[in-house]
Amino acid sequence: MPRAASSSTATVWAILRKECRSEWRTRYGLNAAVLFAVTSLTAVTFAAGRMPDRPDLLSALLWITLLFAALSSMSHSFVREMESRTLLLMRLVASPTEIALGKLLFNLLFLVIVEVVTVPLFLLLTGAPPLRMAQFLLILGLGTLSLAASSTLVGAVIAQTRSRGALFAGVSLPLLLPVLASGVSGTRAQWDGMPVDGDARLLAAYAVALFGVSLLLYDHLWED
Amino acid sequence: MIWRILIFLWIATTMVVALLGAPLVPVLQETTRVLYFHVPSAWIASVALGWSMLNSILYLVRRDLRHDDQAAAAAELGLVFCIVATVTGSIWAKSMWGSWWNWDPRETSIFFVLLIYGAYLALRGSIEGEEKRARLSAVYSIVAFVAAVPLVFIVPRIYSSLHPDPIINSTGKVDMDPMITACFLSMLVGFTFLFIWLQSLRVRVFRLERRLAA
Amino acid sequence: MTAAPAVRVGGSKLTHRYGRRATGVSELEFEFGSPGAVAVTGPNGSGKSTLLRILAGLLRPTAGSTTVSVDGRDHRPADRRDVLGFVTPELSFYEEFTATENLVFAAEARGLEAPAHAASAALARVGLGTRAGDRVAVYSSGMKQRLRLAFALLHEPPVLLLDEPGSHLDEAGREAVRDVVSQQSARGLVLLATNDPEEIQLAARRLELHGHGLGDPA
Numbered sequence: 184m185p186r187a188a189s190s191s192t193a194t195v196w197a198i199l200r201k202e203c204r205s206e207w208r209t210r211y212g213l214n215a216a217v218l219f220a221v222t223s224l225t226a227v228t229f230a231a232g233r234m235p236d237r238p239d240l241l242s243a244l245l246w247i248t249l250l251f252a253a254l255s256s257m258s259h260s261f262v263r264e265m266e267s268r269t270l271l272l273m274r275l276v277a278s279p280t281e282i283a284l285g286k287l288l289f290n291l292l293f294l295v296i297v298e299v300v301t302v303p304l305f306l307l308l309t310g311a312p313p314l315r316m317a318q319f320l321l322i323l324g325l326g327t328l329s330l331a332a333s334s335t336l337v338g339a340v341i342a343q344t345r346s347r348g349a350l351f352a353g354v355s356l357p358l359l360l361p362v363l364a365s366g367v368s369g370t371r372a373q374w375d376g377m378p379v380d381g382d383a384r385l386l387a388a389y390a391v392a393l394f395g396v397s398l399l400l401y402d403h404l405w406e407d
Numbered sequence: 408m409i410w411r412i413l414i415f416l417w418i419a420t421t422m423v424v425a426l427l428g429a430p431l432v433p434v435l436q437e438t439t440r441v442l443y444f445h446v447p448s449a450w451i452a453s454v455a456l457g458w459s460m461l462n463s464i465l466y467l468v469r470r471d472l473r474h475d476d477q478a479a480a481a482a483e484l485g486l487v488f489c490i491v492a493t494v495t496g497s498i499w500a501k502s503m504w505g506s507w508w509n510w511d512p513r514e515t516s517i518f519f520v521l522l523i524y525g526a527y528l529a530l531r532g533s534i535e536g537e538e539k540r541a542r543l544s545a546v547y548s549i550v551a552f553v554a555a556v557p558l559v560f561i562v563p564r565i566y567s568s569l570h571p572d573p574i575i576n577s578t579g580k581v582d583m584d585p586m587i588t589a590c591f592l593s594m595l596v597g598f599t600f601l602f603i604w605l606q607s608l609r610v611r612v613f614r615l616e617r618r619l620a621a
Numbered sequence: 622m623t624a625a626p627a628v629r630v631g632g633s634k635l636t637h638r639y640g641r642r643a644t645g646v647s648e649l650e651f652e653f654g655s656p657g658a659v660a661v662t663g664p665n666g667s668g669k670s671t672l673l674r675i676l677a678g679l680l681r682p683t684a685g686s687t688t689v690s691v692d693g694r695d696h697r698p699a700d701r702r703d704v705l706g707f708v709t710p711e712l713s714f715y716e717e718f719t720a721t722e723n724l725v726f727a728a729e730a731r732g733l734e735a736p737a738h739a740a741s742a743a744l745a746r747v748g749l750g751t752r753a754g755d756r757v758a759v760y761s762s763g764m765k766q767r768l769r770l771a772f773a774l775l776h777e778p779p780v781l782l783l784d785e786p787g788s789h790l791d792e793a794g795r796e797a798v799r800d801v802v803s804q805q806s807a808r809g810l811v812l813l814a815t816n817d818p819e820e821i822q823l824a825a826r827r828l829e830l831h832g833h834g835l836g837d838p839a
Contacts, residue, residue, distance in 0.1 A: 190732055197729035201715075208717040268713040272723075272772075274679060275702050275712075276730040336550060340543050344533040354530055354547065357522045358554045389557060396553045400546045402699065403467055406681040407539065 194277045198285025202260065203292070212263075213296065216256035220301040223251045224308070233310035238374035241311050242367045248305060249330070250363060252297050257334030258351040260286050260293075261342035274405060283335060283401040290338075291331040298327065311374075318379045322369035325386035326362050329393055333358040336397040339404055361389050410604050418597040425590035441499040442591060447598035448492035449517055455485030455602065456520055456555070459527075463548035466541055472617070473610075475541035478548065479531060480609035484602060486524040493517050519558050523551045537617075625808040626692050626779045628655035630676065635685035637671055645671045649685070651828055655779065655810040658802055660821045662814075663830030669814035670709065672830065673782045676812070677707045691779050703731070705780040706773030710788060716758040720749060720768050723757060724775060731776050743771040747797050762789040770801060779809040786813065787820055799823060 206212055227244050234240055264270045273282050302323070305311070337355045341347050369382030422443065431439045459481035466474035496517060501507050508514065530547055534540040631652035637645045645668035653659050661669050674680040676687050678698030689696045691704050714723045721740055728736035744753045747767040752760075760768065766789045773781060786798045802823045805811045813824055821827070 193732050194730045197726060200729075201726045204722075205715060205717060267716065268711065269715055271679070271709075271712050272714060272727070273730075275677075275707055275772075276727045277702075278699065281730075333550075336546075340530070340547055341533075343539065343543060344530065345535065346533045350529060350533055354526045357519060357526050357551055360519055360522070361554055361557050364558070385557065389554075392553050392556075393550070396550055400467075400549060403542055403546055405679075406542065407536075407679075 191278075191281055194281045195284045195288070198273070198277060198282060199288045199292075202285065202289035206289075206293075212256060212259045213293065216252060216293070216297050217300055219255045220248065220252035220297050221304065224248050224301055224305055228305065228308035231309065233308075235310045235312050238312065238371050241309055241374065242370035244309070245302070245305055245370060246326070246363055246366045248301060249298065249326075250359060252301060253294060253330045253334055253359075254352045254355060256293070256297070257290055257330075258338045258341065258347065260290055260335070261338040262347055265342045270405070279401040279405055280398055283339060283397070286338075287331055287335040290335050291327065294327050294331055298323070315373045315376075318373040318383075319370065321383055322366060322373065322379055322386065325383060325390055326366040326369075328390040329362045329386065330359065332390060332393045332397060333362075336393075336400070339401070343404075358393070362386065365389070410600075414597065414600050414604055418594070418601065421590055421593040421597055425587075425594065429586045429590045430584050438499055438502050439587070441495055442587075443594045445492055445495040445499055446591070447595045448488045448495065450595060451598050451602045452485050452489035452492050452517065452520055454599075455481045455488060455606075456523065458606075459485060460548050460552045463545035466545045467549075470538075472537060472541060473614075475537075475545070476610045476613040477606075478541075478545065480606050480613065482524055482527050482531075483609065484605055486521070486528065488598075488602070489517065489521045489524055493521055516558055520555070523555060527551065625656060628779045628810040629653070629688070629690045630780065630810060630812065631688045632672075632676075633686050633688075635672075635675065635682055635687060637668065637675065637680070637682045637684075646675075646682070646830065649830075653810060653812075653826065653828075656807055657826060658806040658811040658813060658824035659826040659828055660813045660815060660824035661828045661830065662816060662821060665816075667830040669830055670784050673707070673709070673784050673812065673814050677701060677705060677782055679707075689780065703776070704778050705782055706776070706778040707782045707784075708769045708773045708786050709784040712769050712772070714757045714765070714768060714772075717756065719754050719756050720744060720760070720771075721753045723768070724771060727772060728775055733776055739775055743775045744768075746774060746801070747771045748793065763791060763794055766790055767794060767797065770798065774801065781805045781809065781811045782814075783811065784814045785817075787815070787817055795819070 227248055231240070231244060264273065277285070306314070333355060337351060337358065341350045341354060344350060365382040365385045369379045369386065372379045372382060425443045426440055429439075431437065459478045462474040462478035462481065465471070466478065496514060497507050500509060500511075500514070527544060527548060531540055531544045534543055629652065632649050635649040636647050639645055645666075649672070661672060663669055671680065675682050675698075676689065678701040681698070687698070689701050689704065696704055714720075715726075718726070721737075721744065724740035724743060725736045728739045733739045741750070741753065744750055747770045749764065749767050749771060752764060757765065757768065766786075770786065773783075781801075783798075783802070786802075787795045790798065798820075802811050802813065806823075811824070812828075813820060815821060
């Protein structure tokens with residue numbers, strides 16, 4: 184059978200589609216993630232109440248909720264692959280970088296879906312003041328990119344360890360602190376009427392650096 | 408044997424001279440003394456982190472387990488020095504500004520380094536197999552370095568800080584009483600040798616363990 | 622009909638240790654060329670599966686190196702999946718997908734031109750044509766083994782690495798394996814790790830592993 188020009192993009196795309204189809208068939212991950220996000224959101228907003236005049240607290244709580252949602256759900260993409268022992272199949276048809284990229288895109292999509300549910304709900308329940316939409320979305324988007332990049336790499340690493348669940352949050356946190364810092368700062372600035380480009384630039388640079396470095400490292404992850 | 412004694416004498420002497428003989432920095436008053444422990448510890452914590460990460464890269468490139476020994480040993484020692492730095496810093500903060508913790512950029516940086524050490528060592532503890540452990544922790548170490556750069560180096564420079572800068576100020580000059588400077592630098596040297604000595608011991612233990620099991 | 626590619630597979634000072642004590646393969650040297658089949662034999666634990674994994678580029682050996690070259694072009698371990706097919710009992714498929722979906726995914730990921738066609742052809746070749754639309758979750762172990770074979774044949778590779786290919790298979794299944802091995806032997810190279818005397822017969826050459834030392838191509 185003649186072979187089409189080996190295109191990495193096609194491989195990544197195939198993996199992404201497979202992840203989506205797999206998720207759709209089982210739906211464990213998405214259900215659990217949305218449920219968790221809504222649960223933590225409810226707890227937070229119930230405890231804190233409405234705070235239309237506290238943009239500092241609002242941004243902190245928003246990012247904490249997002250962080251928890253990400254930490255609770257993002258490891259499952261690789262862990263599932265390990266548990267079903269299908270990683271070998273993947274490795275026989277795609278390079279480590281292609282596998283990682285496919286899963287990263289999937290994690291990104293997954294996070295976006297969770298955020299689409301969680302963020303409006305958060306804004307509603309806390310009585311948040313009106314947004315400067317472009318700035319808000321910019322900070323949120325850039326932060327999400329870093330969340331996805333970090334979670335994919337850490338997921339791939341800890342899927343090969345013994346105590347996966349407990350480790351994922353602890354190992355991810357150092358990588359996510361910069362995101363938390365700039366994310367909270369930027370979101371707050373947007374409500375305070377201040378410029379967000381300092382934080383946006385930091386977030387963008389960080390996402391690029393994280394993404395770039397992890398791409399170089401995926402080749403070393405699976406050697407047995 | 409000789410090293411142990413030399414290092415002990417060096418640090419002990421410096422400590423005595425510093426605590427008893429050196430004057431106080433005007434701004435810091437009595438808390439000056441923390442300078443001799445806190446800053447060297449923080450310095451070693453950072454050096455150890457850098458050394459650990461460098462060896463992680465070297466391991467991935469050369470696949471020599473000796474680099475992994477260095478990385479792991481440096482991480483363990485670095486953690487200890489980091490705890491010392493964080494705790495002494497907190498004590499200093501309490502007496503200077505009245506609160507144990509302020510999320511001042513420098514405080515945040517050292518805490519962050521502490522987290523990285525913790526995560527790295529926790530990760531190592533959960534992986535079986537020498538090469539796998541070395542490889543995966545090296546990968547993490549390198550990514551953590553990327554995370555460390557903004558938080559540890561960039562942020563403190565940009566944001567104004569409660570943190571005193573008697574040593575490296577904006578003009579880059581050393582701005583203290585020469586006695587203090589001498590004691591401080593001496594302490595710094597002493598700590599560095601302490602780290603190098605402990606590191607070599609720890610690496611030797613790793614190597615012996617491996618030979619024993621083979 | 623393209624000419625059969627010239628394949629060479631070799632190992633040099635190949636050593637692999639598991640953990641600190643167990644020695645798998647030690648200072649192994651070998652070279653085989655196509656066409657034909659080689660049986661890799663040896664007691665359990667002698668490193669047969671390990672050797673195939675190393676050749677497939679999945680496992681990094683402790684020391685030494687392997688080469689796989691097709692038509693004079695050398696393939697690094699990281700890129701070998703394009704030119705080889707690997708069957709091993711450890712290969713699992715996505716249980717929530719059908720056999721066809723699994724193979725179509727594999728074909729798409731490999732960048733094959735007509736994924737659906739390649740998938741159905743491979744499935745037919747191993748006798749799974751009628752059950753192609755069932756989810757792998759309901760497959761018997763024999764059917765899963767055939768699926769593994771189909772997966773390895775999907776991209777018509779010049780090199781086939783088969784680790785215990787007859788396991789879980791009934792007589793009809795083993796017949797399918799025999800057909801595959803003879804077809805592949807004619808146009809490429811097959812390495813067959815097995816202790817089954819019938820399967821050993823399928824190969825003209827032999828590499829015996831003892832956990833140490835040289836194998837003699839018979």
